[in-house]
Amino acid sequence: AQTVTQSQPEMSVQEAETVTLSCTYDTSENNYYLFWYKQPPSRQMILVIRQEAYKQQNATENRFSVNFQKAAKSFSLKISDSQLGDTAMYFCAFMKHLGGATNKLIFGTGTLLAVQP
Amino acid sequence: EAGVAQSPRYKIIEKRQSVAFWCNPISGHATLYWYQQILGQGPKLLIQFQNNGVVDDSQLPKDRFSAERLKGVDSTLKIQPAKLEDSAVYLCASSSVGVLAGGQGIDTQYFGPGTRLTVL
Numbered sequence: 001a002q003t004v005t006q007s008q009p010e011m012s013v014q015e016a017e018t019v020t021l022s023c024t025y026d027t028s029e030n031n032y033y034l035f036w037y038k039q040p041p042s043r044q045m046i047l048v049i050r051q052e053a054y055k056q057q058n059a060t061e062n063r064f065s066v067n068f069q070k071a072a073k074s075f076s077l078k079i080s081d082s083q084l085g086d087t088a089m090y091f092c093a094f095m096k097h098l099g100g101a102t103n104k105l106i107f108g109t110g111t112l113l114a115v116q117p
Numbered sequence: 118e119a120g121v122a123q124s125p126r127y128k129i130i131e132k133r134q135s136v137a138f139w140c141n142p143i144s145g146h147a148t149l150y151w152y153q154q155i156l157g158q159g160p161k162l163l164i165q166f167q168n169n170g171v172v173d174d175s176q177l178p179k180d181r182f183s184a185e186r187l188k189g190v191d192s193t194l195k196i197q198p199a200k201l202e203d204s205a206v207y208l209c210a211s212s213s214v215g216v217l218a219g220g221q222g223i224d225t226q227y228f229g230p231g232t233r234l235t236v237l
Contacts, residue, residue, distance in 0.1 A: 044229070050225070
């Protein structure tokens with residue numbers, strides 16, 4: 001069974017600074033996807049960034065980028081130029097690749113990020 | 118494009134009562150998920166529908182939870198009777214498989230705002 005571990009329950013960063021959130025996972029699959037989701041206090045879960053395991057290049061999305069280390073089973077999220085609106089719970093999630101079929105997300109326990117003014 | 122809709126947003130009930138949650142997915146999305154998110158934890162899948170068929174309900178406590186997706190669109194999740202440990206946020210998500218370059222399919226799940234259930 002797959003597991004996702006987020007070892008940082010809470011983090012804090014000053015506005016405009018850079019912060020990195022950690023995530024490790026365990027799987028015997030070779031082909032899968034990894035995601036970071038953001039859940040602001042309003043509770044709507046929003047996709048931040050995704051990474052396909054078969055890609056060596058790290059995904060980037062504006063101020064958000066990942067460091068994907070497949071051999072180490074590590075998938076960290078870097079937020080550059082942090083903004084107050086980045087304050088939220090961040091979840092790392094794993095999904096098996098099923099050749100086009102859809103599948104469930106397996107989530108970590110989350111990291112609560114507070115951006116300080 | 119309208120997002121995933123859920124109602125009610127909040128519900129407070131006494132233990133042993135019954136409750137139902139409703140979800141309307143994004144138009145055209147064939148797959149619908151119900152997740153349970155207990156405070157301090159990540160969401161956990163309860164049930165997954167593909168159109169109106171069940172794909173995965175292995176984590177659904179079937180003695181008290183039931184779900185249906187008639188006509189492959191809206192879905193209802195029911196708890197009867199509720200227990201204290203059912204207090205959680207119930208999230209509905211929907212997806213439509215896209216295809217990346219090279220034929221790799223990917224499923225991006227879009228979430229609704231959730232229903233916060235408190236069982237007293």
